[in-house]
Amino acid sequence: MFLDRMMSAVFYFNSLTIIIALLIISEIIYAFITKDRIQTLKRNNERLELHIMDTETEVVLLQTLSDILDAFNEEASLSDVLEKIAESVKNTFKEDTVVLQLIGESFKKCVLGKNVDIPEEILGGLILKPRPVLVNNTSSFSEYKYLAQQGVSSFIMTTLHYQSKITGVLGVFSFDNRVFTLKNLKLLRMVTGPTSLLVENTTLFEKTKVLSITDALTSVYNRRQFETIFDATLRDSKKGKNISVCMADIDYFKCYNDCNGHPAGDYALQKIAEIMKRSVKGSDIVARYGGEEFILLFPDTCKENAVHICETIREHIKAFKFPNEEAQPDGNLTISMGVSTYPEDGETKEELVKQADLAMYKAKELGRNKVLTP
The missing domain is CATH 3.30.70.270 (Reverse transcriptase/Diguanylate cyclase domain)
Incomplete structure (x- = not known):
């Protein structure tokens, strides 16, 4: 009789232990599944945020390109077109300085924001080796010390091309330690294509206009x-x-x-x-x-x-x-x-x-x- 009771007690205890163990395991499994779901939700949320950022960038880019193309009309001078392009880029980089500078015989410069003088060494380097540039700490690079002396803390810049010839540069310069990203540089590079074409078309239009109103031999009015x-x-x-x-x-x-x-x-x-x-x-x-x-x-x-x-x-x-x-x-x-x-x-x-x-x-x-x- 006693033995039966002991066996029953042992069986009851073992069953209780198994139940408790199963409950603990269930909690562990639930917690693991919940944590995994939370991680999945976080990853999905991050992807959504990146997608939204990409969409916003595309919208900004499309609006910028639309503004740039609207700059060209038969009455617009090259100076007017450059200013309109710079304004369009400035709408994207509101707190920064935008510099659009042509080089060579068509030299012109448009600056929106604090004045920035781009050193000849930087321009020469870009002409010899065209490339986009992203620098987030100008004081750390000796080649950019002149920009740092002007108060420029970071910048992105790329070149304008026409028929494999460098015709100018387009840059965005920060005086407030802005950290530029590759997305910013990508957007600027995508803007330079239509900008280059628009500048060249306006230049040719102005030359044609001048030729139509001047005497070819003496360069006075006809x-x-x-x-x-x-x-x-x-x-x-x-x-x-x-x-x-x-x-x-x-x-x-x-x-x-x-x-x-x-x-x-x-x-x-x-x-x-x-x-x-x-x-x-x-x-x-x-x-x-x-x-x-x-x-x-x-x-x-x-x-x-x-x-x-x-x-x-x-x-x-x-x-x-x-x-x-x-x-x-x-x-x-x-x-x-x-x-x-x-x-x-x-x-x-x-x-x-x-x-x-x-x-x-x-x-x-x-x-x-x-x-x-x-």
């Missing part, structure tokens, strides 16, 4: 552009304001051209145009009217002052030593000029040009190398 400017000047002129016009013709130019050849004649035209441009005010207009004829426009200038400017031009041309000019009939290559003034000599473009032309031919008849008025 007749068509002069007449456009003259029309606008007359239209916008305030009542009581004078506008003076000068017609100028090189004396015995056919003789000079025949004796010395067309290259010498072209050189003479170029030098005379250069002398005229150097002698006039910033608001005055010099144009080649045709052949050896030039025409000058003097806004807000009375007849007396216009004649004074033309006399200075005439004297400079006479004093200049043109090749073999001693063979000219007068021993010098000279110019005859006629000046008319609005409104006393006429109120339309045609009247003023005609009066200036008549005065110029009068100067020819009276011995050439003169400035006369109607």
